[in-house]
Amino acid sequence: MNKNLGYVVLLAVALAAPVFIYPVFLMKVLCFALFACAFNLLIGFTGLLSFGHAAFFGGAGYITGYLLKTTRVPFELSLILGAAFAALVGLIIGALAIRRQGIYFTMITLALSQMLFFVFLQSPFTGGEDGLQGVPRGKLFGMIDLANDMWMYYTVLTIAVASFMLITRTVHSPFGQVLKAIKDNEPRAISLGYDTDRYKLLAFVLSAALAGLAGATKAVVLGFETLTDVHWTMSGLVVLMTLVGGLGTLTGPIVGAVIIIVLENKLGDFGTAMARLTNIEWFNSIGESVTIVTGFIFIVCVLAFRRGVVGELAGLFGRVKIHRTG
Numbered sequence: 001m002n003k004n005l006g007y008v009v010l011l012a013v014a015l016a017a018p019v020f021i022y023p024v025f026l027m028k029v030l031c032f033a034l035f036a037c038a039f040n041l042l043i044g045f046t047g048l049l050s051f052g053h054a055a056f057f058g059g060a061g062y063i064t065g066y067l068l069k070t071t072r073v074p075f076e077l078s079l080i081l082g083a084a085f086a087a088l089v090g091l092i093i094g095a096l097a098i099r100r101q102g103i104y105f106t107m108i109t110l111a112l113s114q115m116l117f118f119v120f121l122q123s124p125f126t127g128g129e130d131g132l133q134g135v136p137r138g139k140l141f142g143m144i145d146l147a148n149d150m151w152m153y154y155t156v157l158t159i160a161v162a163s164f165m166l167i168t169r170t171v172h173s174p175f176g177q178v179l180k181a182i183k184d185n186e187p188r189a190i191s192l193g194y195d196t197d198r199y200k201l202l203a204f205v206l207s208a209a210l211a212g213l214a215g216a217t218k219a220v221v222l223g224f225e226t227l228t229d230v231h232w233t234m235s236g237l238v239v240l241m242t243l244v245g246g247l248g249t250l251t252g253p254i255v256g257a258v259i260i261i262v263l264e265n266k267l268g269d270f271g272t273a274m275a276r277l278t279n280i281e282w283f284n285s286i287g288e289s290v291t292i293v294t295g296f297i298f299i300v301c302v303l304a305f306r307r308g309v310v311g312e313l314a315g316l317f318g319r320v321k322i323h324r325t326g
Contacts, residue, residue: 010251011161014030014157014161015154015157018149018150018153023149023150023152023153024149024221024222025265026153027152027153027156027217027218027221028218028221028222028261028265029257029258029261029262030156030157030160030217031156031160031214031215031217031218031221032214032218032238032241032257032260032261033160033253033254033257033258034159034160034163034164034210034213034214034217035053035057035211035214035215035238035241035257036238036241036242036245036253036254036256036257037163037164037167037210037250037253037254038053038163038167038207038208038209038210038211038213038214039053039207039211039238039239039241039242039253040242040247040248040249040252040253041167041170041171041203041206041207041210042203042204042207043239043242043247044242044247044248044249044252044253045171045176045179045180045183045203045248046179046182046183046199046200046203046204047182047183047184047186048098048105048200048203048204049105049106049239050097050105050106050109050204050207050235051106051107051109051110051113051232051235051236051239052093052097052109052110052112052113052232052235053109053113053207053208053211053234053235053238054113054117054229054230054231054232054233054234054235054238055086055089055093055112055113055116055117055230056086056089056090056208056209056211056212056215057086057211057212057214057215057218057229057230057234057238058120058215058225058227058228058229058230058231058234059085059086059089059116059120059212059215059230060082060083060085060086060211060212060213060215060216060219061082061215061216061218061219061225061229062120062125062126062132062219062225062230063078063081063082063085063216064078064079064081064082064135064215064216064219064220065132065135065219065220065224065225066125066126066132067081067082068135068136068137068138068220069132069134069135069136070125074138074139074142075137075138075139075140075146075220076140076141078138078216078220079159079213079216079217079220082212082213082215082216082219083209083210083212083213083216084209084212085212086208086209086211086212086213086215086216087205087206087208087209087212089116089208090204090205090207090208090209090212091201091204091205091208092112093108093109093112093113093204093208094200094201094204094205094208095201096108096112097109097112097204098197098200098201098204099197110232110235113230113232113235114232116230117227117230117231117232120227120230121227126225126227129227131224131225131226131227132219132224132225132226133223133224134223134224135219135220135222135223135224135225136223137152137220137221137223138220140155146220152220152221156217156221159213159217163210163213163214164250164254166210167210167250168250170206171250175199175202178194178199179199179200179203181194182194182196182199182200211238215229237260240256240260240294240298241253241256241257241259241260242256242308243256243298243301243302243308244256244259244260244297244298244301244308244309245257245259245308245309245310246307246308246309246310246311246312247307247308247311248311249308249310249311251310252308252309252310252311255308255309255310256308256309259297259309260294263293263294263297264294
């Protein structure tokens, strides 16, 4: 009950947020939150560390952006086709990678993802290093003009909420329970008669499709797609978001995405404000040190908050509750 109430409060805040905060920034946060939740479905609940999710995120963005820019494919179908492309690539990469475990699985996903990066780099329809520019938003159901930021925001919010509900339902379903069993003890799951490779492949494809949906939505929101989204550093970024927020928690990746995106976009503004307030010029350089700051946060989380922000808070509230009842 308390958890459901928390979800309602978060939804209410999200509905009111564009009145006070720039909608495009909020939409970017929602896209990365969905990306992190999709990644967490694989690593947090299945125990598979993929370093190739940038291929799904950026690849779907390229497909959706190209369709919207050069064809008459409607907005909804463009997103679906982008996610379908990510699912197909996920099926191919997953089928090859799940034959291995541990670091070997991770390295295979990284290698195949980088192969796709070079494909997009050389393909003429992607614009190469210049990226795919001028992607139109189109119209929702052929009627609602998504060039309006408010309409676009609530469309993105609907996609994010629906995807989060799908992930939550998946985690709490019998399928999700098998995934948790595979993460905890795969040999035991095999001894119980489960085809673990099939379950892992299904989880990989679902995670890839949702990551692709996030990337496709981001391309539409921002109106462009670049090689940054298919580079391996994007895979590293989503790992960071998930670990900072809380690995294996439902809301942790959302919190992690908010923290990292806010740091990337607002750290410079904070430094400028502090410089004006204190007359110390050093603060003006903070905006150029985003990588250092995020790296420092990652180190702190690994050393002191291994369960992430949400995981540590949940543990703290649990101890308080036990102390009160005891």
